Structures are given as C-alpha cells and as structure tokens.
Amino acid sequence: MGLIKVQSVMSNELAKRACLGRPPEPPYEYLLNDPTESIFIGITRRFSVPFTWTFATLTNPHISVVGITGSGKSFFVKTFLIRASYIWNTNALIIDWAGEYLGWVTQSGGRVVSLGKGDYINLMDLSGMKPLDRSKQIMTALEILTDISDFPDQRRLTEEAIEQSYLNAGFNLSGAPDPRKEAPTLKDVTRLLEEKLQEGTYEYPAELENAVYRLRQFSREGQDYFARKSTVDIGVLLSSGLVDINLSGLPDEKFRALAALFILQTTKEKMRMEGWSASKGLKAIIVLDEAWKVASDERSDAVTIVREGRKYQFGLIVASQNPTDINEAIFSNVGTNIMMKIKFEKFMDYLQGSLNFSQFIRGEISRFGVGQAAIELSFQTSVKFPSVFVLERIIGEVPLDVYTITMADLLTENEMRDVNITKEYYFKKIDLSSKLVSNNLTATTINATFAELDARSRMMEIKELVNTLLKNGANRDSVIGFMRSLGLADEIISRTFINVKG
Ligand SMILES: Nc1ncnc2c1ncn2[C@@H]1O[C@H](COP(=O)(O)OP(=O)(O)O)[C@@H](O)[C@H]1O
Numbered sequence: 001m002g003l004i005k006v007q008s009v010m011s012n013e014l015a016k017r018a019c020l021g022r023p024p025e026p027p028y029e030y031l032l033n034d035p036t037e038s039i040f041i042g043i044t045r046r047f048s049v050p051f052t053w054t055f056a057t058l059t060n061p062h063i064s065v066v067g068i069t070g071s072g073k074s075f076f077v078k079t080f081l082i083r084a085s086y087i088w089n090t091n092a093l094i095i096d097w098a099g100e101y102l103g104w105v106t107q108s109g110g111r112v113v114s115l116g117k118g119d120y121i122n123l124m125d126l127s128g129m130k131p132l133d134r135s136k137q138i139m140t141a142l143e144i145l146t147d148i149s150d151f152p153d154q155r156r157l158t159e160e161a162i163e164q165s166y167l168n169a170g171f172n173l174s175g176a177p178d179p180r181k182e183a184p185t186l187k188d189v190t191r192l193l194e195e196k197l198q199e200g201t202y203e204y205p206a207e208l209e210n211a212v213y214r215l216r217q218f219s220r221e222g223q224d225y226f227a228r229k230s231t232v233d234i235g236v237l238l239s240s241g242l243v244d245i246n247l248s249g250l251p252d253e254k255f256r257a258l259a260a261l262f263i264l265q266t267t268k269e270k271m272r273m274e275g276w277s278a279s280k281g282l283k284a285i286i287v288l289d290e291a292w293k294v295a296s297d298e299r300s301d302a303v304t305i306v307r308e309g310r311k312y313q314f315g316l317i318v319a320s321q322n323p324t325d326i327n328e329a330i331f332s333n334v335g336t337n338i339m340m341k342i343k344f345e346k347f348m349d350y351l352q353g354s355l356n357f358s359q360f361i362r363g364e365i366s367r368f369g370v371g372q373a374a375i376e377l378s379f380q381t382s383v384k385f386p387s388v389f390v391l392e393r394i395i396g397e398v399p400l401d402v403y404t405i406t407m408a409d410l411l412t413e414n415e416m417r418d419v420n421i422t423k424e425y426y427f428k429k430i431d432l433s434s435k436l437v438s439n440n441l442t443a444t445t446i447n448a449t450f451a452e453l454d455a456r457s458r459m460m461e462i463k464e465l466v467n468t469l470l471k472n473g474a475n476r477d478s479v480i481g482f483m484r485s486l487g488l489a490d491e492i493i494s495r496t497f498i499n500v501k502g
C-alpha cells in the first residue's frame with residue numbers, strides 16, 4: 001500500500017517536471033508525411049524530426065504567419081509557394097501590399113500585375129456572379145473602408161444606384177450574368193446619382209450629395225483605378241502559376257484595401273463555383289502579407305475563406321508583424337499557425353490567449369532568431385499531445401553569398417513601423433568583410449565572425465553580430481566605427497551596447 005502511494009507521488013512529480021521542462025513534440029508520424037504529397041519546412045528542435053506539411057490531416061489548408069519585421073515571414077511564404085508548385089502544381093496569387101515580392105516573383109519566372117500602373121480592375125465585374133450578389137459585396141467593401149454604414153440613407157442610395165447600373169447595362173439582377181454583356185463601372189453609378197441630384201426632387205439632398213461625394217473618390221479621373229474596364233481577370237490569374245499583384249502603385253491604404261477585398265471576394269466566388277475536386281493537392285494559394293484592414297475586419301472575405309473549411313483546396317496565407325491586426329477568427333480557425341519571433345508583450349498576450357500555448361513556448365518565441373518558428377497544427381482528429389512545437393529553422397532556398405544583418409531585435413514598435421529606418425542590411429561577403437577591415441577589425445576576428453555567420457545560414461541580428469565580434473577579440477571602438485559606417489545613429493549604437501552582455 002505504502003509503496004503504491006510512493007510510486008504515484010513519484011510519477012506525479014515526474015509528470016510535473018516533464019511539464020516544466022521542454023514539452024514533447026507531436027509524434028513523428030504526424031510530422032513526417034509522404035514526401036511526394038507534402039512540403040518540407042524544416043527540422044524540429046527537440047527530436048530533429050523533418051517536418052513536412054500537408055493539410056490531409058489538418059482541419060484546413062489555411063496558414064497564419066506572425067513575427068516581427070525581419071523574423072522570416074516572407075522567406076517562409078516564398079519557400080512554401082515554390083515547393084507547393086513543385087509538389088502539386090499549385091497556383092499562387094500574392095496580394096503584395098508594399099511590392100516586396102516583386103523582385104522575387106520576376107526572378108522566379110512569375111507574372112507581375114501592377115495595379116494603378118497600367119493594370120486596372122473594374123470593381124463591378126461579375127466573373128459569373130449574380131449582379132445582386134456583387135452589389136452586396138461592393139457595399140460590404142465600402143462599409144469596411146468608409147463610414148457609410150453610419151448613414152443609412154446614403155447607403156441605400158448607393159446600393160440602389162449600383163443595382164440600377166446593372167439593369168441599365170441589360171443584366172438581370174438575380175440571374176446568372178450574360179458573359180457577352182459588359183459590366184458597368186462606378187462611373188456609371190456616380191452619374192446616376194449626379195442626375196438624381198440635378199433633378200432636385202429627392203427629399204434629403206444633403207444625403208444624396210454626400211453619397212455622390214463618397215463615390216467620386218473612386219471614380220474621379222486620375223483616381224479611377226477601380227472604375228475602368230478591367231485589364232486583368234482575377235479568375236484567370238488564379239490559375240496562372242505564380243502571380244504578384246503589386247498594390248504599391250496605388251495612392252493609399254484605402255485603395256490597396258479595396259483591391260485586396262475585391263480579389264478575396266472574387267476568389268471566394270471562384271472557389272464556391274469550382275467546388276470540390278478529387279485531386280490531393282492545393283489548387284491555389286492566396287497570400288495576404290501585412291494587409292491589416294483586410295485581415296482584421298470580421299466582414300472581410302479573409303475570414304469567410306478561412307471559415308469555409310478545406311473542401312475547395314484553396315489555401316489562404318495571412319502574414320503580419322502585428323498579430324492584433326489579424327482577426328481572432330482567423331487565428332482560431334486556420335489549420336496551421338506559424339509564430340516567428342515576437343517582441344511585444346501585448347502581441348504575445350493576444351497570441352497566447354487565442355492559441356493557448358505554454359509559458360515555455362512563450363519564452364522560446366521571444367528568444368527566436370531569424371527563421372526560427374513555433375508551429376501549431378490543428379488536426380482533424382482529437383490528439384493527446386501538445387499541438388505546438390518548435391522548428392530549429394525554416395529551411396529554404398537561401399541565395400548564396402548574401403549576408404543578412406537584421407535590426408529587429410533592437411528597434412521599438414514605432415521604429416519598426418517607421419519606413420525611414422532600415423531594418424535589414426544585405427551584404428555580399430566581400431563588402432561586409434571590407435567594411436570590417438576598414439574599421440580595424442583583425443583577420444582573426446573577421447574569420448571567426450564569418451564562421452559563426454555561416455553556421456547560422458548567413459544571417460544574424462545586430463546584437464548577435466556585435467556580441468560575436470566582441471567575443472572574438474574586437475575592441476569596442478572598432479565595433480562602434482563599423483556600426484557608424486552602416487549609418488546607424490549613435491543612440492541606436494549605444495542601445496546595442498546596453499543590450500549586449502559582457
Ligand atoms: N529561414 C531562413 N533561412 C535563411 N534566411 C532567412 C530565413 N528567414 C529569413 N531569412 C532572411 O532574413 C531576412 C528577413 O526575412 P523576411 O522573410 O524578409 O522577414 P519578414 O518578412 O518577417 O520581415 C531576409 O533577407 C531573408 O532572406
């Protein structure tokens with residue numbers, strides 16, 4: 001009797017200790033899948049298991065990626081898209097907010113569509129949709145981007161004018177559209193409202209005037225990016241290999257968000273129309289990187305697409321440096337959450353609140369280097385192991401001979417959002433080495449530093465680099481000289497030294 005008691009106490013103690021230490025990983029059969037039907041991502045930290053991603057066992061193919069600037073989100077996305085295209089011939093459509101994928105897509109032989117710079121989308125295009133449904137979608141986009149829902153009269157006037165424009169163009173509002181007929185544009189809608197205003201018979205002319213004003217923002221000459229005949233067909237782009245929709249040429253966030261919402265709406269419709277197919281892989285992946293308004297609003301189709309589950313074989317990847325910009329419904333519904341380095345406590349609280357991981361994982365995420373990630377998988381069947389595990393590093397196709405130094409570990413949230421502050425430096429080996437030489441660092445220090453850099457896939461955070469230099473015999477003045485030669489402000493340089501131990 002006594003013995004059993006001692007044993008059970010002991011095993012409780014052991015269980016507790018196991019919890020306090022590193023949590024176990026999912027068993028390898030959940031991580032390592034058929035290589036011809038899955039995408040290699042990296043090696044797990046604890047048991048060194050190759051993790052190959054498939055959505056066959058997951059609740060859906062959608063993925064969220066969060067982490068500070070420079071943590072490796074876009075690198076993951078690129079690695080993933082390339083491998084998905086090898087394995088399943090998956091098409092990819094990147095909604096490229098800042099034009100940051102442009103160069104890579106061009107290099108990889110993909111197609112670039114630059115909206116506002118030669119390419120246009122007509123917001124009223126039907127792509128097989130009933131005019132009534134498209135009218136509702138346009139109204140939703142206006143509700144997300146403007147305050148029109150606070151003005152019911154204006155809302156109704158606008159919606160009626162949109163519907164009337166379809167009728168005038170010869171469409172039947174609730175029938176499948178005749179593909180031979182040409183869709184109206186927002187210019188037609190604006191004109192209808194202007195005519196009504198001129199008639200002078202409407203009871204509340206101020207409301208009518210404001211409705212006209214609101215629409216003119218999107219249809220005025222020079223700003224009519226979405227009020228002209230389309231030069232591209234989103235439905236076709238969804239099956240055209242690798243495509244970058246570059247939104248950086250549009251004048252502001254509102255226009256970019258409008259484009260992104262339209263693309264998502266059209267994708268959702270395509271997805272529903274095409275329905276299910278028997279193939280195993282992903283047909284298309286849509287990437288939304290740093291598109292906060294579009295990812296945060298409950299009414300956005302980013303949320304709908306994630307909620308609609310897996311049967312359509314369309315995957316959505318949402319990436320952001322700020323997790324609170326991603327709607328909680330997305331976090332709690334995607335099949336895969338990828339968490340790269342997170343710095344700010346309030347972001348970590350939000351993530352931990354949504355995903356429920358341990359304090360141990362929380363600590364790991366805050367200490368990650370570039371390319372390291374914690375991954376949460378939602379399996380279709382209930383499982384008895386913790387679903388979050390740590391990847392030593394996302395292993396991708398790294399360009400040879402490029403050394404990356406990131407500033408992310410040093411900058412504040414505001415500095416991270418400041419476009420005037422450099423967050424990453426890229427060097428050819430020869431350039432980095434001559435910068436070090438010209439600041440009087442010795443060959444021994446430089447060689448040891450390159451050895452360390454190479455061991456870490458040629459990238460380091462600035463604090464690590466400074467630490468490595470000092471550890472290998474550099475004196476402070478030379479290191480300060482090197483940092484000044486990068487153009488870093490003295491305040492940032494002293495911040496680095498305060499942060500570097502020893
Ligand atoms: N897993 C990785 N292996 C090698 N290089 C990486 C890795 N992750 C990121 N990098 C490099 O680090 C830099 C920043 O990565 P990036 O993906 O642009 O960050 P983010 O999109 O989070 O701001 C890039 O130069 C990228 O090539």
Ligand SMILES: [Mg+2]
Pocket residue numbers: 073074075100289
């Ligand atoms: Mg990025």
